[in-house]
Amino acid sequence: MANLPKTLHLITDSYYKMKSVIYKMIFLQKLSSKMRQSHNLKISKINRLTSDAIEIFFLIPENLKSEFEFIAGQYITICEKINNEEVRRAYSLCSNPDSLEVAVGVKKVEGGKMSTFLIDTLKEGDVIGVMKPKGRFILGNQNKVVGICAGSGITPVLSIMKKLHDKSNFTLIYGNKTEDSSMFLDEIKQMNANTHFAYSREKVEGCYNSRIDRNLLLELSEDKTFLQAEAYFICGPGEMIDMTEEFLLEKGVEKSKLHFERFTAKKKKKVKTPTDEGAEIISNIIVILDGEDFEFTLSGKGKTILDAAMEQGADVPFSCKGGVCCTCKAKVIKGKAIMDQNSSLSEDEIEEGFILTCQAHPITENIVVDFDEM
Ligand code: FES
Structure with a gap:
């Protein structure tokens, strides 16, 4: 009995230590x-490229160097609060990954909040949010x-060109x-x-007029x-991409050699979901x-x-919100969802249960969506 206060003290002490470890873990999880x-x-x-286009270089601190390593053709997402609204846009990297420079090319889009901000307001020395x-x-x-x-479809293609050792190929x-009006000419x-x-x-002499x-x-x-190329990288307006794909397939080029980067979603009729016509499903x-x-x-x-997840305070990843960039990809591990648009997931990925959450609506009463499954 004489040792009871000491035992109680030890139990209380371990309880508080455990609690502090749990809080620390939650904090680190939220931080990550x-x-x-x-x-x-x-x-x-x-760098000013044309009257309506610039090239932006980012300074990458030592501790983020590995996070900002990239493969020629990839993009980053810029996040900025513009007029009290959080705006995110994806921009293709135009630099050579071997040069260790991280740079994007931006062309002004009429009415585009982010491109207008970047071209008209951003200055050297400013700090902005950038996703890896x-x-x-x-x-x-x-x-x-x-x-x-x-x-501006040139930007990822330029990075690929720079990366190739023998440019004559x-x-x-x-x-x-x-x-x-041509960027990087x-x-x-x-x-x-x-x-x-x-x-x-x-x-223009020596160039096509079309x-x-x-x-x-x-x-x-x-x-x-x-x-007879080993790969075709096609980037630009959707119509040009669709026409080029059709042409190359018709000429016998293998589908696996074709790579596309869309800036806008494919024009498709909205997929009719069972909930469009049937009874409303309220999903958990x-x-x-x-x-x-x-x-x-x-x-x-x-x-x-x-x-809906963002409204619940989930800091979910997204960029284009148009079914194009794939940043919001997650896996449905229980139940089913249907997408309005999909211009980036492959058929295999859909088969495995992946969805673009920015385009997805539930069609079963219970659904579990996992952003950690990649
Ligand atoms: S945020 Fe780009 S596809 Fe969903």
Whole structure:
């Protein structure tokens, strides 16, 4: 009995120690969740490319160097509060991964909140939020490569060109309205690549006076080597991508050689979900993010799973919110969801249960969506 106070003291002491460890773990978990979203990076340099386009260089601190290593063709997401609204946009990296520089090319989009902010307001020395590089539009070990791009679609293709050691193996078809509106034109001309420039609004000697269309591709494919590349990287407006894909497949190029990066979603009719016509399903949803559960109910006819999870305070990853970038990818481990749009997940991924949460609505009464399953 004499030892009872001492025993009680030991129990209380261990209880508080345990509690402090648990709090610390929760804190670190929350911190890691925030960390995986964005990092504040300083702008080291801004180059003016055209009257409405710039190149932005980021200063990467030593402790983030490995996190910002990237593969040629990938993108980063810039996050900024603009007029009290959190805006995120994905921008393809245009630098050579071997140069250790992290830079993006930005062209002003009419009415675009982020591009207008970056071009009109951002200054060297400013700090903005940037998510780590992502994306599957990447150069593997191919050497003979064709890049087909229009407008700002040049940015990831330029990174791929820079990465290739023998530039003479690279064929670039680059479409713009005019020479003056073409991003990175001088830099491209200095590379020893096989280039074809097309201008839809002016005649320039030695260049095509058209947009990238079927006739232009037909003319280029008279040179049989054009159809014998190991990989085709196609980036730009959706219509150009669809036309080019159709053309190359028709000419016998294997589908596995075609790589696309869309800036906008494929124009598709909205998929009719069982909840569009039938009774409204109210689903019980559990979202798992960094080991933490967020539980809520959601109507199949209501918000997307991503928006609903954000309302519950989940710091879920997203960028385009248009079904294009794949940043919001998660796995359905119980139940079913259906997507309005999908311009980035493969059929195999869908088969495995992956969804784009920015496009997904529940169609079963219970559903568990795991962001940690990759
Ligand atoms: S946020 Fe880009 S696909 Fe969902």
